[in-house]
Amino acid sequence: MKKFWSIAVILIVALFLTACSETTTTEAPQENNNASTSLGTNLTTPEDISSIAVIEAISAEWALTGHASTDGPLNSAGTRDGCQPCHSGNGFLQHLSDNPYTPQADEEAGEEVELPMTMDCATCHTGAGQEMLLTGVTEGYVPFVDGAYEAGKETALCISCHNGRRDTVDMYEQWASGEGQPTDYPHYDAGALYSGMGGIEYPDVEYANSVGHQLLGCVGCHMPETEEGYVSHNFSMDIADIEASCGSCHSNTSDFSVGGNLQAELDELLEELHDAAVAAVDGAAAIGMSRLTFPFVDAAGEPVDIEKVSKEAFVAAYNYYLVYSDKSGGAHNPKYAKSLLQESLWKLQ
Template identity: 30%
Template sequence: MHRAITVFSAAFVLAASAFLLGNTAPGTAQEPNTASDTGGGTSPVRPYVMPDSGPFHPENIPVDNFAAIEAWMRSGHSDARSPSFSHWNDAGEIPPVCAVCHSGAGFRSFHGLDGSTPGVPEKPVPTGGVVDCATCHNPRLSEIKEVRLPSGIMHPVAGVEAACMTCHQGRAAGATVSNAIGERPADTSDPELSFINPHYATAAASWLGGYGAAGYHYPGKEYSDRFFHARPVASCTSCHDAHSLEVSTETCLTCHETGNPRDIRISRQSYDGSGDLNVGIRSDIEANAQRLMNMLISYSAKVAASPMVYDGHRHPYFFADANGDGAADLTDGKPVAYKAWTPRLLRAAYNWKLVTADPGIYAHNPHYALELLYDSIEDLAAPLDIDMAMLKLRR
């Protein structure tokens, strides 16, 4: 039996070989045959297989890091049409100080990753750039060991954290406000004062809290430092996908019952006076931020004697509203910037903008946000004759 199987197998192999050598399968080509065998005939044709005809399908070709590249392409960091990168398109160039974060080339120049001397680029940077791969994957990025914050603090960083901290720290700090108001009387308007903008997307500044000193710290008050959260949260990429920037909700579920950061309470007390503990801490922050804005508008009319209005779509955001109709005054069709700032109004408005400029501050550092809002509300309450106890707020 064994010998029979062996003979059959050998015969099958020989038959298959003869077929392949003597026949050409559809879609294959034959080699020209010019060689002769010893008998004067031609040697058997040896076929070779050609690829199937049809269009080239790149999606069928495996590419290393394809998923990461696709995620990045869908993120805000790659959106060249967004105001973050297109704001200067008409000018054709980005101012050096702005290019540091609004252009990959500007970022690399700032840190000397392109071989230049570290520092703000000497010349404007051409438009069209985004936060590209070379921004965060530059081999020299790991050489950056610390980043300077607007407060003057040198914060230690490691790896890609250098990129996050450089561009999400804002452009001002509480010290900026303190230096501007100096020893001026708290409730006296001064035309030399103007709104100080902490910028936007200030997540890193919020996360570092009192240690980073991004907010205006009222004398005699203590502020929560960096929000360390809990393991496994240790850096920006602990919660945010490095390429899509989306929040990894699975990280929240390590400790919380929900993966939606907006619904996480993180505290068993109410900070906004509502007493509602069934909503996320985000609700308390938003309520106190709205209360502070109402007080800013009220203070401008009753104490500074010059009503103002806020427009988040136009810089410098706060505008004169002499008739109190809720719309900015216009001169030659352009809104009139608010010029009746008092030290008290300026520092509270700065804190309000810092807290609201970080849409994720309820996760980055809710304690610091609530402290800044409470102290700003408390500072405005006195000249407005508002009883803080009646508001039932908590710090």
């Protein structure tokens, strides 16, 4: 706990140092976009936190991540109502509050809309972010979970955005009942696999699940403690940190191929599922891998009429997209990844 508070305070100090040392053209939104960045009264300051080297190291790592984008921010998605909870700092902090940041709604009401704030230290270490770090619970942020999700302190904050962003249970029910044919694709989906719940599942099937990585949490692999004694904030899987991440459970490992033939197995399953799904849709040539082309495209790259897509073909396309775009090689949840692909394939046969 003491280490957590140390890092939290260091990050906030880094935030203010950065704000004082740099100029920016991105203005913090006014009126309903002024989320509080107070630390609260329960934050205690350890005696040994004043290390400028650690502050500079964490700031430098963060600045190179996608979370720290200052162009837009985060590719302008932070200006759209449906995207801003995970693409802007104030959007995230105010998402489930009584005063949400809603740029499009403000514009329609005739109010001047200024640029959203980028993600910074305060985004994760104050307000809703800080609460998730303390409790390990996401309340209303994970669409495929009804209500609160006890993800754990090492995971809750990450999975609040990196979860696929889709209510897969509702999507399946709409297809199965004939009430609708939603064409949403899994978006930033690492947590959908990691949790073992975020794929589109058939209700009559029991899906396998790997719990080992869930015990370690996102932080255990993506934010290992460095040799300098602080928690890494570049979020990448650096081979130099393999002993502190994979090596904490997998002894004597020197690379990320811990699962043996897992990647090869998944590649084979992905190819087989892709071909079977395409064959099941009249006129389809491939699974569409963008929000404009999902779930299927024809030989000219144009979207296939959704009326030609069966429930089984859609489920296959969604789970294919989920595992393929996850880019972890199945490591986020090996058993669940294989189970999703295999069950989808069997339903097409």
